[in-house]
Amino acid sequence: xxxxxxxxxxxxxxxxxxxxxxxxxxxxxxxxxxxxxxxxxxxxxxxxxxxxxxxxxxxxxxxxxxxxxxxxxxxxxxxxxxxxxxxxxxxxxxxxxxxxxxxxxxxxxxxxxxxxxxxxxxxxxxxxxxxxxxxxxxxxxxxxxxxxxxxxxxxxxxxxxxxxxxxxxxxxxxxxxxxxxxxxxxxxxxxxxxxxxxxxxxxxxxxxxxxxxxxxxxxxxxxxxxxxxxxxxxxxxxxxxxxxxxxxx
Amino acid sequence: xxxxxxxxxxxxxxxxxxxxxxxxxxxxxxxxxxxxxxxxxxxxxxxxxxxxxxxxxxxxxxxxxxxxxxxxxxxxxxxxxxxxxxxxxxxxxxxxxxxxxxxxxxxxxxxxxxxxxxxxxxxxxxxxxxxxxxxxxxxxxxxxxxxxxxxxxxxxxxxxxxxxxxxxxxxxxxxxxxxxxxxxxxxxxxxxxxxxxxxxxxxxxxxxxxxxxxxxxxxxxxxxxxxxxxxxxxxxxxxxxxxxxxxxxxxx
Numbered sequence: 001x002x003x004x005x006x007x008x009x010x011x012x013x014x015x016x017x018x019x020x021x022x023x024x025x026x027x028x029x030x031x032x033x034x035x036x037x038x039x040x041x042x043x044x045x046x047x048x049x050x051x052x053x054x055x056x057x058x059x060x061x062x063x064x065x066x067x068x069x070x071x072x073x074x075x076x077x078x079x080x081x082x083x084x085x086x087x088x089x090x091x092x093x094x095x096x097x098x099x100x101x102x103x104x105x106x107x108x109x110x111x112x113x114x115x116x117x118x119x120x121x122x123x124x125x126x127x128x129x130x131x132x133x134x135x136x137x138x139x140x141x142x143x144x145x146x147x148x149x150x151x152x153x154x155x156x157x158x159x160x161x162x163x164x165x166x167x168x169x170x171x172x173x174x175x176x177x178x179x180x181x182x183x184x185x186x187x188x189x190x191x192x193x194x195x196x197x198x199x200x201x202x203x204x205x206x207x208x209x210x211x212x213x214x215x216x217x218x219x220x221x222x223x224x225x226x227x228x229x230x231x232x233x234x235x236x237x238x239x240x241x242x243x244x245x246x247x248x249x
Numbered sequence: 250x251x252x253x254x255x256x257x258x259x260x261x262x263x264x265x266x267x268x269x270x271x272x273x274x275x276x277x278x279x280x281x282x283x284x285x286x287x288x289x290x291x292x293x294x295x296x297x298x299x300x301x302x303x304x305x306x307x308x309x310x311x312x313x314x315x316x317x318x319x320x321x322x323x324x325x326x327x328x329x330x331x332x333x334x335x336x337x338x339x340x341x342x343x344x345x346x347x348x349x350x351x352x353x354x355x356x357x358x359x360x361x362x363x364x365x366x367x368x369x370x371x372x373x374x375x376x377x378x379x380x381x382x383x384x385x386x387x388x389x390x391x392x393x394x395x396x397x398x399x400x401x402x403x404x405x406x407x408x409x410x411x412x413x414x415x416x417x418x419x420x421x422x423x424x425x426x427x428x429x430x431x432x433x434x435x436x437x438x439x440x441x442x443x444x445x446x447x448x449x450x451x452x453x454x455x456x457x458x459x460x461x462x463x464x465x466x467x468x469x470x471x472x473x474x475x476x477x478x479x480x481x482x483x484x485x486x487x488x489x490x491x492x493x494x495x496x497x498x499x500x501x
Contacts, residue, residue, distance in 0.1 A: 182418065223414045225406060232447045233409055234402045 016042070018092065077119055077134040083141050086131050087189035090145050094183055099145070102152035102180040103192055105200040107139040108163065110172035121166045125159050141196075149180035149213050156211050164209065175203035178213040258291070260372045261498065262391030266407030268378030270399050271429040273301045274472060275462070275491075276375035281477040282495035284334035288370040291328075293338045293362070295387045296377035298348030300340035306331060307475030308339065315341040317361050318354050324361040336369075349382050359390065371498070378407075380414050388415050393501060395425045395459060400432075400440045409447060416452050424448075425459040425501075427494065437461025460494040462487055 025042050078086075090101045108118060118140055119132060126132065127144070135141035142159075144152050156176045163169050177200025181187040195214045203212040225233075263276050273296075280292040294302040294314070303310045308329055316322040329337045341347055350358065366372050374391060376384045388394055394415065398408035408426075415421040426444060431437040441458050448454045465487035471478035479488045 183420075223410065223417050225410050225413065226451075229409065229447060229451050230406060232450070233405045233443070235443075 018089075077132065077140070079134055080136070080141075083131075083133040083135065083143070084189050084193065086133070086143060087192060090131070090143055091181055091187055091189055091192065093145065094181055095186070100148045100180055100182045101192075102144045102147040102149055102178060103196045104142045104144065104152055104156050104159070105135055105139060105177045105196045106142070106159065106163075107136070107175050107200060107204065108169055108172050109138075109175075109204075117166070117168045118163060121162055121168075122159060125155065125162050127155075139200075147180070148182075149178055152178050152180060153211065153213055160209055160211060173204075173207060174209040175200055175206075176209075176211040177201070177203050178211065180214065258366050258369045258372045259393065259501065260366070260374070260391040261393045261395060261501075262295070262374045262376060262388045263395045263397065264376045264384060264388055264411055265378060265397040265404070266380065266409075266411035267398075267401075267404045270397050270404050271462070271468075272378075272397050273305050273375050274468060274478070275397055275427065275429065276373055277302060277305050278477045278479045278488075278491045279495055279498065280335055280371075280373050281331075281479045282491050283371055283498065284332055285479075285492075286495060286499065287334065288499065289334045289368065290371045290373060291336050291338060291366060291369040293372065293374045294340040295374040295383070297340045297350065297383055298342070298344050298346075299377065300342045302337055302375055303329075303339045305472060305475060306337065306477070308337065310339040313339045313341045314358065315344060315347055318347070318350065318358060325365050328365070338365075348377070350386070355383075355386050380411055384411075385414065385419060388421065389419045393425060394421055394423065395427055396456075397427045397429050398440070398444070399430045400428070400436055405440070405444065409444065412448065412454070412456075413452060416454060422454060424454065424456045426456045427459040428461040430464050431461045432464055434461060434463075459497055460490055462490050462494075 020042055025044055087103065093099075094101050106118070122132065122140070122142075126142075129145045131143040131145075133141050133143075144155065147155065156178055160174055160176060163174055177196045177198070179192050179195035179199060181192055199212040199214055203210040206212065263272055265272050276292055280290045283290045292302060294300045296302075297314060300313070302308075310329065312322065312327040314324070314327065316327065317324045324338065327338060329339060331337055362372075372391075374387045376387045378384075396408050396412060398404045412421075412424055415424075426441055428437040428440045431440070438461070441456075441461070445456055448456055463486045465478070465482075465485050467482035467485040468478050468487050471481040474481055478485060479491055482488055
């Protein structure tokens with residue numbers, strides 16, 4: 001389903017997809033060559049994947065990944081209410097797909113008409129599935145489905161570079177705040193938004209076009225083996241190996 | 250539609266974190282041992298970009314998983330029969346694009362695999378080293394996770410890191426540890442006890458002992474002959490242990 005569809009149609013399809021998950025059926029998005037979605041195919045789970053694939057090939061309507069959305073019409077970004085609604089849907093998806101989701105908030109102080117110009121500047125940085133909306137008076141919010149905080153951070157750095165190079169941003173200050181949600185945690189849209197807002201406030205305070213990411217999310221995002229774990233892992237096998245080889249003192 | 254009675258095979262994923270610890274040799278031999286015990290086995294080469302199962306078995310592979318992903322070819326046509334109870338699904342080698350499948354490609358591979366696995370008792374997946382997306386995905390697709398490690402600190406650390414990621418990010422809790430290349434039974438027990446202690450302390454996981462494979466020159470000789478050591482040296486220490494491991498897998 002292309003997110004460039006009229007908003008109510010997109011929401012209707014998403015709602016149908018969500019409902020389908022609670023029944024022994026699957027919902028497959030049908031996307032043709034036009035920008036409009038062609039529809040939703042609801043099929044029983046007792047039909048094999050091969051039969052479905054074969055039928056879709058026959059129709060020449062592959063289930064394509066959705067495109068990035070920048071709202072209903074060019075130049076006009078959706079508002080905070082839309083962002084909350086989409087965020088709630090994406091966080092529900094996190095539990096379904098077991099894939100993470102990240103939210104990046106961007107503000108550019110001292111520049112006028114940021115939202116429209118910045119959104120246009122960001123177009124090349126958007127990935128399929130991204131959802132871009134306005135945020136507060138002069139900011140942007142970008143939902144990155146499937147992205148960890150680490151990946152969102154890397155992409156935020158690209159976004160910062162793109163905005164810095166834009167002519168309209170000269171003499172202004174950027175700030176970016178990131179928060180993320182993983183499948184192993186349940187988070188409401190408001191919670192994720194609040195986390196990202198706190199990081200945005202921290203970045204604004206730091207100045208220097210800072211990017212800040214949620215500390216909680218940063219900790220949860222990392223599975224790095226700690227010094228203490230390594231010490232425990234390495235200690236005894238060495239002794240055991242020495243003993244086994246008859247090298248103990 | 251006629252109702253089909255589908256068997257549900259046991260899907261076992263074999264990983265290690267570190268490379269070169271003997272995953273492929275173990276996978277090939279344990280699959281051979283299971284087939285000798287009358288179980289039908291599919292061994293999937295889950296190292297999609299640098300496949301080795303075909304090399305260890307001396308196979309001339311014509312089609313691989315790659316053709317299914319890229320051309321939509323029927324996965325069943327890529328199966329290679331080793332014996333009437335043992336089939337291999339080979340992967341490609343030297344194809345970086347295959348090393349990290351996209352979400353859509355993983356979904357396609359899952360649906361294709363689900364079409365062929367119901368004819369087997371056991372599906373073994375020999376994954377790549379590391380903690381790449383495909384490794385993690387295969388590990389979450391499997392019902393049981395076998396982690397192979399050696400007494401080397403590098404192997405211990407990488408095996409622990411793999412378990413930590415699978416537990417923290419993918420909620421996996423049941424891990425069977427196979428200690429490879431041990432100098433003695435005691436060394437295997439010590440390594441298992443230490444790893445258990447660390448897993449219990451930091452991750453609150455109690456691993457299960459699958460066995461300890463002894464160092465055995467017959468293993469490397471068999472690899473050079475491109476034959477399972479279970480067939481090349483059936484009375485070797487390694488062969489006796491692999492038979493015991495196969496029995497434990499059947500009892501899982």
